[in-house]
Amino acid sequence: MKRIYMDHAATTSTDVEVVEAMKPYFTQKYGNPNSIHSFGQEAREAVEEAREKIARLIGANPSEIVFTAGGTEADNYAIKGIAWANQKKGNHIITSQIEHHAVLHSCQFLEKHGFKVTYLKVDKYGLIDPEDVKKAITGQTILVTIMHANNEIGTIEPIKEIGKIVKEAGIYFHTDSVQTTGHIPIEVNDLGVDMLSISGHKLYGPKGVGALYLRKGTKIVNLIDGGAQEKNRRAGTENVTGMVGLGKAVELAEKRLAGGEVDKVVKLRDKLITGIMDQIENVRLNGHSTRRLPGNANICFEFIEGESMLLNLDMKGVAASSGSACTSGSLEPSHVLLAIGLPPEIAHGSLRLTLGKDNTEEDIDYVLDILPKIIEKLRALSPFTGSWDGLKKNSVEEK
Amino acid sequence: MSIYSEKVMEHFQNPRNVGEIKDADGIGEVGNPICGDIMKIYIKVKDDKIVDCKFKTFGCGAAIATSSMVTEMVKGKNIDEALKISNKAVAEALGGLPAIKMHCSNLAADGLSKAIEDYKQKIKIKK
Numbered sequence: 288m289k290r291i292y293m294d295h296a297a298t299t300s301t302d303v304e305v306v307e308a309m310k311p312y313f314t315q316k317y318g319n320p321n322s323i324h325s326f327g328q329e330a331r332e333a334v335e336e337a338r339e340k341i342a343r344l345i346g347a348n349p350s351e352i353v354f355t356a357g358g359t360e361a362d363n364y365a366i367k368g369i370a371w372a373n374q375k376k377g378n379h380i381i382t383s384q385i386e387h388h389a390v391l392h393s394c395q396f397l398e399k400h401g402f403k404v405t406y407l408k409v410d411k412y413g414l415i416d417p418e419d420v421k422k423a424i425t426g427q428t429i430l431v432t433i434m435h436a437n438n439e440i441g442t443i444e445p446i447k448e449i450g451k452i453v454k455e456a457g458i459y460f461h462t463d464s465v466q467t468t469g470h471i472p473i474e475v476n477d478l479g480v481d482m483l484s485i486s487g488h489k490l491y492g493p494k495g496v497g498a499l500y501l502r503k504g505t506k507i508v509n510l511i512d513g514g515a516q517e518k519n520r521r522a523g524t525e526n527v528t529g530m531v532g533l534g535k536a537v538e539l540a541e542k543r544l545a546g547g548e549v550d551k552v553v554k555l556r557d558k559l560i561t562g563i564m565d566q567i568e569n570v571r572l573n574g575h576s577t578r579r580l581p582g583n584a585n586i587c588f589e590f591i592e593g594e595s596m597l598l599n600l601d602m603k604g605v606a607a608s609s610g611s612a613c614t615s616g617s618l619e620p621s622h623v624l625l626a627i628g629l630p631p632e633i634a635h636g637s638l639r640l641t642l643g644k645d646n647t648e649e650d651i652d653y654v655l656d657i658l659p660k661i662i663e664k665l666r667a668l669s670p671f672t673g674s675w676d677g678l679k680k681n682s683v684e685e686k
Numbered sequence: 687m688s689i690y691s692e693k694v695m696e697h698f699q700n701p702r703n704v705g706e707i708k709d710a711d712g713i714g715e716v717g718n719p720i721c722g723d724i725m726k727i728y729i730k731v732k733d734d735k736i737v738d739c740k741f742k743t744f745g746c747g748a749a750i751a752t753s754s755m756v757t758e759m760v761k762g763k764n765i766d767e768a769l770k771i772s773n774k775a776v777a778e779a780l781g782g783l784p785a786i787k788m789h790c791s792n793l794a795a796d797g798l799s800k801a802i803e804d805y806k807q808k809i810k811i812k813k
Contacts, residue, residue: 592722594746598688598698611746612722618790619720632719632744668704668750670715670726670742678719 290604291650295489295582295643296438296466297608301532302491308535309493312528320525321516330527337534341498344537345483346474353499353520354530358465358486360510361499362389362432364521365461365482368507369430370397373459377427383407383415383444384626386434389484390463391622394432403427412575413442413627417449424456432461435478436471439610439623439639440574441583443467450479459505465489465497466580469540471549481505487529491644492536496529548644552581555642555651560584562655567662569673573624573637582642585610587624590672591665592635599661605654610637632678691781694751701750703757705740711808714800716793723749723790727756727797731805735764739798748783748791752776756794769802771795 292300312333318326320334335349342349355361370380382394384406394404405423409415415433424431431453436443446462453460461482467473468483469490475483483500487493501507501520513522564570569589588596593609600607610621612635619625620634629637640654671678688695707728717724723745730738739760741753756776760768773795777783783792 590744592745592749595698595750598690598695598747601688602699612720612790620722630719631722635719635722668701668742669744670724671744678724 288604289653290606291646291653292606293640293642293646293650293654294606294608296441296580296639296641298488298494299491299643300645301488301493302536302539304539305492305532305535309528309532312531317527320527321514330525333531333534334525334527337530337537340534340537340541341485341500344473344541345468345485345500346476347500348503350518351501351503353501353517354525354533355497355499355521356495356526357497358387358463358484358489359389359497361484361486361497362387362461362463363393364499364510365484365501365507366390366393366430366432367397368510369459369461369482369505370402372506372508373429374402377425377429378402379405379425379427379429381405381407381420381423381428381431381433383409383433385409385413385437385439385442385623386432387438387463387465390432390434407433409442409626411628412578413437413440413573413623414575414578415444415449417445417452420449421452424452424458428456428458430459430461432463434463435467435473435483436464436580437574437623438466439621440585440627441466441580441641442574443471443578443580446478446480454479469537469544470581472544475500475502485533487533487536490536490540493529493532496526496533498533543644549581552642552644552646555646555648556582556584558648559640559642559651559654560586562651563658566655566659571633573627573629580641582646584640584642586638586640587629587633588636588638588662589633589675590636590669591662593637595665596636596638596661599665600654600657603657603661605657608639608641610639611635632675689784690747690751691783693779693781694747694783697751697754697780698747701741701754703740703754703761704742706742707738707740710801712801712803712805714797714802714804716797716800717745717749721790722746723793725749725753725793725797727753727794727801729760729798729801729805731765735762736760736768737762739801741794741797746787746791748787749793751780752783752792752794753797755780756798760798765802765805769799771798 320331593611624634
């Protein structure tokens with residue numbers, strides 16, 4: 288059976304060219320970049336070249352790029368690092384309700400250590416109102432952290448507008464750019480951010496490597512202590528193969544962006560969304576119709592549950608994801624879907640299809656062919672047909 | 687590769703006894719929309735014996751498979767035997783469930799018990 292991957296927001300394949308670029312650094316150029324000898328120096332050169340590529344993609348200076356073990360570490364570093372370093376200035380952080388758990392849990396950790404956190408609400412599209420950021424700023428605020436685009440519903444936040452407000456207030460601004468770097472054009476000065484998190488495996492690079500853009504002069508403390516690597520900012524012998532891979536992935540992403548990749552993916556995404564909405568009743572698109580990630584389609588199908596959809600799609604070779612409790616690994620549906628105002632029973636019926644560079648028109652046609660049948664089959668099993676009548680009366684009292 | 691056993695997937699793909707019983711003698715509903723599992727079990731009782739059992743379920747693979755399995759297990763059993771079927775027994779009959787599913791989605795036997803309670807209530811009212 289042909290397998291179709293539509294879960295690119297979870298992870299992407301490592302590009303063959305990336306793997307090829309990494310290979311020599313396992314077995315031939317395996318030196319420690321901190322060593323004086325030629326083995327070390329060829330590794331050092333490769334690491335710095337990768338750093339330059341990342342800096343170029345986002346309009347930064349290479350010295351402002353700190354490699355990390357991924358997007359999660361970059362988020363932890365930015366948030367905890369700023370908090371600890373600036374606690375004499377204040378103890379207040381502003382974020383949103385729809386952030387990735389790497390951000391939310393870092394903020395919750397800080398709350399346990401005396402910091403105060405404002406979790407901004409979003410509208411029904413998942414958009415943050417820059418005015419809300421302005422209103423939330425107090426004399427104690429030291430950091431604003433708002434994601435560039437949401438990983439579940441794909442909404443692209445008004446980072447530039449927020450950036451202006453935050454800059455005026457003289458506060459640090461961090462954005463989690465894990466879903467956007469390499470997928471849409473990014474320029475750190477244009478966005479007005481002081482920190483920006485990047486993950487390798489979301490842009491056809493390897494897993495286990497990422498980076499934090501750290502604007503020159505930012506007052507931050509380290510997360511990982513132990514050595515002088517990364518200019519004393521992140522200890523531990525460099526993940527040279529990972530860094531080289533990330534550098535190559537970024538280089539390829541830059542080429543794709545210049546070559547019209549965004550338009551191609553947007554076209555496929557819109558065909559997928561329109562095709563589903565036209566064919567199936569009682570569905571709703573989550574997120575914004577235009578301010579959304581090129582590859583993201585997130586749709587709720589009423590009266591059925593997400594995991595059953597995923598299992599059925601998987602049996603037909605299609606890999607997708609959902610914000611249902613079963614797939615979130617908790618007992619509640621996705622915090623993002625609840626934050627945009629969906630009742631839990633509808634949030635459970637969400638399906639996220641995230642397209643990538645290798646998806647084709649045929650892939651879309653295939654999904655549009657099999658999905659209506661799957662939805663019909665599951666709806667035939669559901670006690671709710673065409674309405675949620677009887678839901679509250681019989682069910683809510685249970686627990 | 688699947689997170690579920692073959693038996694679970696088999697019941698999930700080909701669920702038994704799906705539907706409603708129009709003149710059911712008892713109806714039981716369990717679950718809630720927060721967890722995302724709602725099961726409705728219908729029974730038909732004759733001479734203290736469960737002669738028919740059907741279900742409708744909103745939920746994940748485990749919720750659907752356990753609903754299907756309980757309807758198979760209960761048919762032909764008398765009321766007292768049926769009440770002895772536990773959620774654990776249903777999961778075991780399916781070759782086990784992932785640990786996280788044992789609490790949230792393994793409610794089919796509870797649904798059956800509720801349907802039997804409902805039946806008993808109705809009998810009382812009639813008498």
